[in-house]
Amino acid sequence: MKAARWYSPKDIRVEEVEEPNVKNDGVKVKVKWCGICGSDLHEYLAGPIFIPVGKPHPLTGDVAPVILGHEFSGEVVEIGKDVTNVKVGDRVVVEPMNVCGKCPACLEGKYNLCSSLGFHGLAGGGGGFSEYTTFTSRFVHKIPDSLSYEKAALIEPMSVALHSLRVGHFEVGQTAVVAGAGPIGLGTIECLKAAGAKQVVVVQRKSVRQEYALRAGADVLLDPNVVDVAAELRKLTGGAGADIAFETTGSEQCYNLLLDGLRFAGTMVVTSIWEGAIQYNPNSVVLTEKNIVGSICYCNDFPATIAMMADGRIKADGFITKRIALDDIVTEGFETLTGPEKKAQVKIIVTPDASLL
Structure with missing residues (x-):
């Protein structure tokens, strides 16, 4: 089967690899659509960050090159003998988490x-930029017929956003x-x-x-090149x-800017993945008892x-700005999202099935 594999920064190759075999507790998915994530772009430009290089990942046992892609939807085509939560033919998304189940956090x-x-x-064991992938059934979720495969590919990044609200105690x-x-x-x-x-x-x-932000529901836009963001936030509140x-x-x-624009005892949730260290004055936190909390991916x-996207509470209209074939993922995907036209894009989704284009 075809798959897009990361070898090193700026070196992603679409090539033939072995089709994966399903394990007893596993599910084999025929991929319909997979989104290119900001994390994928970080790996493309400045990796490895999450990708294991030199030393095998402790859970997958893999090292680069690895198949990329973790925001995907697809159809179940095979299940292991111990799987009970999904069946062949189900429409699904995968919560792409490799976890040990034994550490204190788990x-x-x-x-x-x-x-x-x-x-x-990212860590090996397959990925969504391929024709097929397999994963443990625990993290395979059925989606309703009312949710298209295209929009279902947005469930993973939208779950990142929803989790950040929970972490920040919104x-x-x-x-x-x-x-x-x-x-x-x-x-x-x-x-x-x-x-x-x-x-x-x-x-x-x-x-x-800015237009995309208004369409998503923003009430006010502040351009940091034009206004004093912290001062404007205080005016608004x-x-x-x-x-x-x-x-x-x-x-x-x-x-x-955000830290300065927070009220006393306010909370800043950091969702972004960083390529290096930054500087800030801790007194801006100490003297006002502000809270800074990190948010990583999702947890339940x-x-x-899925429910909020299915019933329209979260619409995600206009998020998908480009649809491309797996064969074109580098030129039409990664190069577009890291080039001069990147601001025009929100989400580029990729399919290994040319008939869907």
């Missing part, structure tokens, strides 16, 4: 914080600020609106992404500042995300 139910955490499509009626109107930022805006935010302010430089902030850009500037969030 035993506490916080499997997204597993000490050996790896992602299907409350109905709060004023929230989101830095960035990329896929995770837009997902966060939609989740905030669905969850009852009083006001959603988005920090985004002038580009078509009677002098206090935002109740909660979500950093989705991986930008030191935005990190500090897929069922809620």
